[in-house]
Amino acid sequence: MPPSIHPVHLVTVLRQKSLTPAIVFLTSRRSCDEALQAFEHAPDSLPPARQESITAVLDELTASYPSLQDHPLRKTVTTCGVAAHHAGHLPSWKIAIEELMRRGCLDAVFATTTLAAGVDFPARTVVLTQSGVRRDQDFTDLTIAEVAQISGRAGRRGKDSVGFAIVTPSPYMDLGVLIRGLTGRPEPVDSQFIIAYPMILNLLKAHPLDHIQSILAKSFAQYQMNAQAAHLEHRIEKLHAKLESYKPRECSDWLTQWSAYDQATRQTAMKLHARRHHPPEVRARLPYLTPGRVVAFPRFRGIVLRRYRSRGQRHEMVTVLRTGGVVAESPVADIMGVIDRTFDFAPAPAFPWAAPEALSWLTQQLEDLPKHLPFLTVPPAPDEGEGELVKSLGDLFPCPTCPCRPTCAKEFKAGNTVKQEWLHHTRTVQSLRTGLWHKFQERAEILQDLGYLDAAFKLTADGEWARLIRIDFSLLITELIRAQAFKDVTPATLAGLMACIAYENDRPDSFPRITGALASLVATARRMTEALAPYDDPPLLRADVGGLAERWVGDTTVTWAQLCRTTSMAEGDIYRLLSRTLEYLSQVHSLQATHPDLATVAAEALSRIRRGVLEELP
Template sequence: MDPRLRQVLADVGVPEDAPFKPDPFQVEAVELLAEQDVVVSAPTGSGKTWIAEQAIARTLAQGQRAWYASPLKALSNAKLAEFGQIFGPENVGILTGDRKENLGAPLIVGTTEILRNQLYDAMHRGNDLDAGLVVLDEAHFLGDPDRGVVWEEVIIYLPVRVRLLLLSATVANAAQISRWLNFVRDEPCATVLSRQRPVPLYPLFLSPDGELTQLKTKRGLSAKVRHFLESNGKQGSRWQGSHIPPVGNVLRSLEQANLLPAIFFLKSRSDCDAALDFTASVSLEYDAERAERLNREIDAWLEWYPFLEGQVQIEQIRKVQVASHHAGHLPLGKLLVERLMQKGLLKAIFSTSTVAAGVNFPARTVVITQSDRFNGREFVELGATELLQMTGRAGRRGMDNIGFACVVPGPFNDVALTATLLDSEPEPIESQLSINFSMVLNLLLSQRPAEVKQLLGMSLATFQRLERTEGKPRTKAGPQKVLKALAAALSGSLCPGPEEAVVRRRRRRQLERLRARLAKESESTGSGLWGALTRGRVLMDMYGSAWSVLRREESPEGRGVLLVSLERERRLSKGHPRLEFVPLEEIAGVFMEELNLPQTGGGRALAEAVLKQAPRRPTPLGAPQIERLAAKEANELRERLGEVVSEQEALVCASCPSHEDCLHSKKTLGGLLDQAEDQLAEVADQSHAFWYDFVRHLEFLRSEGFADPQGRLTPDGLWASQLRLDQPVLIAQAIRQQALPRQDPVLLAAILALFVDEREPDFSPRLDRRLRLALAGLRQAIDPMIERLSQWGFATPVLPYRASAAIYAWCQLKDFDQVVEIYGGAEGDIAQLIYRTADNLRQLISLQETHPHLAATARDAVELLLRPPVVVPT
């Protein structure tokens, strides 16, 4: 140990007991909240919940109700217990996707998504939310790429009379968020800031030789750390035999310095589990009394949940008092680890950086082994906010005088970057507003399109863009002038606004091009070889080489096909496939096999698909079979052409008096439409883009029969709005086409799982015949809409069959380990798939009035899904 640390470490210990005294920022926030909305930004663990408790107590004393919204079900469960002790269990209810208890209580705890849905319903019924106070915990989730839109919607939709309290970890632009609330709600909003950690943080460095030293001084990195990096590079030498630090040695060092318990932040789930093996032989201080308490807690937990008995790390927790904690574990296993840590019974946990957000999981020390994080797609550098979340777990209020952040060098840790981030300001919250079909359907329940336009104009994204441009000259004029002129030119047309006109004309042009292409193909596709050469068809040329058709091509020289070689040795360098144009007369034979060739992904994806699917011994087709294939292709082309013609005829444009003028650029209306379309494409970073995207979604809903030309929901749109999930229009289409089983809960759960899993399929599982037929029926029902969604530029789902196969097996009461193997992920992954599938099924249960049989089957399916070891933690 560096001698200079001795004075610091002498202060390690538990602070003296003292009566609780709120910090000045806590008192200030409670006082301000009596008169106005308040945004509180303070470090993790600084006591923001105390502010909420005081505000809730005051609200209940006034005879009003309160809502406490958190981002996670686990946090909501924890707050239910915490608030039950404070206000009495009879006064607290919970409302999440999994639990609905005591909903008549004056205080409701739930997830932010559920609160947003309640606001949707209240707006639809014309009611007011029955609450005098709403607390939005973890409000920095406004900047979350996946879920920030929910926080933004809640703030926009919340009635002005409801007092609003936002509790956030330290963010750079809390004052801007307050100004936005004032902009949205036209009510004063105060900002209460605290930069003071409740427990001071001291950064340490643990070198590979075992010396513990200070990481930095007032002048930057300490001399010892600087010398180490100069000798070993910015990340230090690789640990012997592994990229995981020797956690046993690190634990010993921290224990000798009295710096346990600790949270180790490691790079991946596998690293967290592997770290346990490094501790198997480590000799740590043994405390018999604590070990006895630990075993009692575990035994009691296993008595409640005996299926956890076989979990590998249970015995390691008993033996070494360390645990692994990440999303790959069963939720109840994670909850056990959290409770043991909170009760001070573990020396350390090994976790990914995700534990830093949201879970009440403090320790004396956090160990930083990486300067990057996985964002769901790739590893990126840590930001100051992420590191702030991680170090926020260091130092337990009332239990520690000092918290420590111990930086351990390694192949994934840029030590200098980590040291810099420790002193950096957190990043500002940026709006993550995006338009989706569920939002549009639910807004149309209670709002006319013009009113939705006003709501979108209140978004945080709009406000932030206004602030960025305010007082600065714009290099280009915005679209408002041309849109105003276009609105005037549309007088007498059937378009309610200029944005609708732009979207509708674009769709008209798409359909016209599609119609022309299909008509041309339909005319040229008749009997004979030409009609049978569809994409993917396997054939042989006159030289005996095997190929697969990419597309048919016509030229003045004659007809032919662009082909991709099926022969491995004929690929070009770097894995790209060999392509060649072959005239029709050089085709010697056609085979029964037809490959599924990717539409996108480049040459590598095409080569890989060809090599995986290329048949060893293709089956030749005779002339009659080729004729039948050609006839089938011709019929399918005619059907597709008929569908396009029907959609064209169903367009509002067909009966509009301005029908012709809008298509021609030389006409005033057509010219204005051209300008508007160009300018709307250029200003994607301005607020108007959200309204334009809303109109795009609305026009698709209208074309599919979910909304009428005036933007009102049709009967199908009304019940589809209750499907508050990721793919409402596709699932609604499956319901309309009767492709969801109404009497079979096993099949229904398996099909719904398709819409939950977002992982790209890396294998095709073997499917039971009953499931295979059900999935084929589903694809037949929704594939045409998927194609239309793609034509409109909307993202389409992956729909991996392995998710269906896993849920099908689980609902047939197969062993959990077998289901995990079918799915190909970790236990926690399949548990999340089951939970999310149950959430999707609950949306079908909400269709009790319009689809009672389907709702009843969905209810049975949920009961099949939620059974040990996948049960709802409470």
């Protein structure tokens, strides 16, 4: 939600109180753009002298960044002295805004909260309008570190004697979050160590497997886990002392015995409960409901195909074949009577639980049955009562003759809780100490299975080149190369696929059509992703974004403006997509030694991407 104050009004107030220049942080790019649009109809404009100074700076920058020449926002910036700064803009435009801010030419910049870290220019004032930020489809509160990052932009060293953080409310704003953010201590930084496939390959290239554990032990992740483990070990010691008070009595394993007894009691009770759920007459019918049995329901007859109970369900169910060949599921309790007819057929392990020919034969048989058939008389099952429970427990009942049984019976619950906690902590400590190493081994074995590592965990020929691909989804790319998916690929198609892999946003946008070649390459990549799904997080792999890169690389006469017209994506996003594609392609390009053909194609694609706006900012 944009702030409730009108942007023009906001800037007017800031000017009046001489709080400018200011950075106004808004939630979305759209609200930044809308705020700027509001100024197009603003009555007052800057004095001519300041307008001239802005024009001068812009002209100066245009020399190195030609794309500034006809930027649509140029007029608003010049006349009103305000600008928007967000990821939807080209880097050159952002640089221009930053430069204008540094020279103090602008009064206000509207920026998105999401990119607070990327806003690397100070101002006298920052305006906070939100307590939340959009993160992966979700709206979460700003962290203290983020608010600190934002408020850190307030007050320019040497230019301001004091900086201001101004809070202006918007609907659903939580003032508490901002107050905590402005005054609180930032959150601790926690390790986010992940063991990625390129890391494994590169580590094993340089070190033998038995050195790896000591290298992993140097990570901050392990350092933090060790601290945690040490803390738990302290707890374990305490629990151990507590367990000491439940010393062995007559026997040493009384706790084990009693917990086994406890568990058995609970299980028996549960089983009994389930079985007793059906009324006796239904329970009595259960043994008759074998596959092939003819049963009667209130409205129809059927042949039982199987009997089952779904996990977590209390009712026994049957799958029956009804007249007309319908296979239906019904609870056992619905069965009205059991008929004295059975048919032998070959059961199948999955739906429809019988071979097709058996199914049609059974249907025929069912229709041929006479209209009136007597029900079997089934005597109601005897009530299997408490007697059985007690009897079955009798064998498990611990230590019937032991002298300390009463004490054990009294203390076992408390003792068992302590012991369970102790066990739990011991296991946690173990996994904290060795978890990272086990994860590494697990992933290294996957690479072994795929053929990047040999039996001794040394790099194979494939591993040697695969370690040069050090980006996200490296496994997908190396597997595609090994599967010869890039044979005879054109630079445009290669760039298109890399764009598909690199783009991780699910924002709906329209894109130019992709060619058949790219479509089939993406389909191949999709199949590969599915095959690799157990080993690696799959990329989004949107086919449509590939069209942009393909067009840009495929036709070198396309200008930036033409490219932007083919899509609804913002300029800055297109730029970022293409520069990510560039990174991916340059990784592929690094495989010159082993895959010269592919590297040549990648080099060609690289040189074609770098033109126009993309050349401007190297």
